[in-house]
Amino acid sequence: MVKRATIGDVAADAGVSTATVSRVLNGGAVTEATATRVWEAVARLEYTPNALTRGVFAGRSSTIGVVIRDLSSPFYLDLIRGIDEVAAANDSLVMLANTFRRVDREVAQVRTMDEQRVRGLIVTTGEATDGRTRRMAENGTPCVIIARSVLDAPPGMHSISLDNVEAGRLMAVHLAGCGRSSIGVVSSGRRTSQIERTAGLRRALADLGLPLPEDAVMVAETEDEVSGAVDALLIRGRDRGEPLDAIVCTTGRLTVAVHAALTARGIAIPGDIAFVTMDDFPWATALGITVIAQPSYQMGLKAGELVVDRPSGPVELVFTPTLVARTSCGERQGLIPYPGSSALPESPLVP
Amino acid sequence: MVKRATIGDVAADAGVSTATVSRVLNGGAVTEATATRVWEAVARLEYTPNALTRGVFAGRSSTIGVVIRDLSSPFYLDLIRGIDEVAAANDSLVMLANTFRRVDREVAQVRTMDEQRVRGLIVTTGEATDGRTRRMAENGTPCVIIARSVLDAPPGMHSISLDNVEAGRLMAVHLAGCGRSSIGVVSSGRRTSQIERTAGLRRALADLGLPLPEDAVMVAETEDEVSGAVDALLIRGRDRGEPLDAIVCTTGRLTVAVHAALTARGIAIPGDIAFVTMDDFPWATALGITVIAQPSYQMGLKAGELVVDRPSGPVELVFTPTLVARTSCGERQGLIPYPGSSALPESPLVP
DNA sequence: GCTTACTTTGTAACTAGTTACTGAAACTAG
């Protein structure tokens, strides 16, 4: 096992002091000749500076901590890509932790991030870490909370969120425009974002003369509960003599499960039931699923910038969702491809 | 901005030396009474030890570096989840970098990982970093290369890969079993994994009396090139009087694009053309796409273990792919759901 | 030629921890 060269080895090799080497590396006042000798020694010894030691002196590391609830969602994926983009542009790295929706992990991983003295922390969870994140903010670590309502962001933290009420409104207007009236909702629970989306949906539907009763909203915490939730909505519609003609899913995480539950029952989309869900994803085009898209990449970019730029006061950013109309609500507009996929030219080459 | 408590502050508060605090924190010989006083001081001052300083002394940090070529692939996602699992179980964190398939980023990010003195490095790329990873291995940092052939793994590195020849063979046998004979391949280029998959496919097809000519394999580096590649395969089949009846995609990254190119031309799957591709994904069930699955989560787990357990010699692990038969090749077997999605019970509640 | 000013470099103290060594109690044994 070969020992790594230290700044002292470089100094000895170049015949200067460690202070001079440090100055060459970080751009202090040095002679051209000295700098050349030092750089030659750096190359000869394959010296790689120790970022940990630098971090000790600077009081913080150069990495951006990101704690994600659920790495499997395309929303979070694009978010991370945005953060990583900013990190790479600032000689920084993303330190990633996935909580798998477990509170104990979340606490442990945010703590580890704190121990690592991350230059900033971006959290998409923040359910059990308010105390710690508040303290980190006090200690000068910019903390950004994502996808939680502005209203309940912990003090001292920046907040990046979606206009969830608007997301619900877009769904309502679109479904009504497609002639649907008996609407059921699959929601993932008590998170503020979920509540706001449902509230926005309900208010807009009411404005359109389509009330959304409490029991038309079913909660499914996990994918396993989706099937039962869909059943309950179907039964409810049948019992009232208003057969369900639309299902709204308020979280991208459950899109696959809701879609599977529908098709497993032989339900045609949009023939029997219209379907709208949250968050755009690569396969949505192929499946013709209409979605409410979040600008996730841009949100990641902004989150990264808040960490790097360290604005003085807490910043609150609310992004606006957009409706991507495909065919799952029976609309007759042109198809909208998932951004990033290639253009699909018409070809005369059908065999 | 509140200054963080240091070990010195804790020592002063508890009326002991820093050495004693360190012993309490790391489990040395101390009196019960002293330990209590120290822990009280830790709680009172909300002391969070500085992992950077610890890392300086230990010679390395406690984080696992992961450099990913393309974060959008579900394969890499599951891989990261596996690594993160091991990391979390070892009070470690994953330091993630996405290269976006750009070599300059890869070099910069592996370098940054080295500077961060990661306790181990897991790379899925390794195209331009052989020199550095070799040196890191010499310096005692376990380096794992994933998804590259064992044959060309850089010296000193562990290697985790898939039996790509077997993956190709599985595709060949399955397509032949479904009665397909005019097969076209969309490959993503010159990576060893791609070459091996194609070679395995070709050899197995030849054994079945179905030669795969060179020009039946089209390379598409990016999603934008897929459409043209599919066109070329269709033209080739038409010109020879052997209309294409199957398309193989040797990389999961291009699955969406190939599927989109097919459907955009009005081609029915499997009616007109059968379709097999690499890597299972959540929507594959809904779309009925037959795939060759890699045990990506297990591969991540193993990669993490190699970093944590630091075996002496270089380890080479080859995982076996499995065929997940759905409907895209015209097979008449039962549907196989994507693991992790809920069971889909038959329901009498179709409206 | 001497003073002043500026540039360049080295010394030593600093970051926040860990640990080898040392000495003082406390406990056990004869």
Add this chain to the structure above:
DNA sequence: CTAGTTTCAGTAACTAGTTACAAAGTAAGC
């Protein structure tokens, strides 16, 4: 009651860097 051993805590040196300050060297001005 003393000697030997063990336990516990402190001092100081160490990790790999950065930087304040001082010293030395060089150039310009008088």
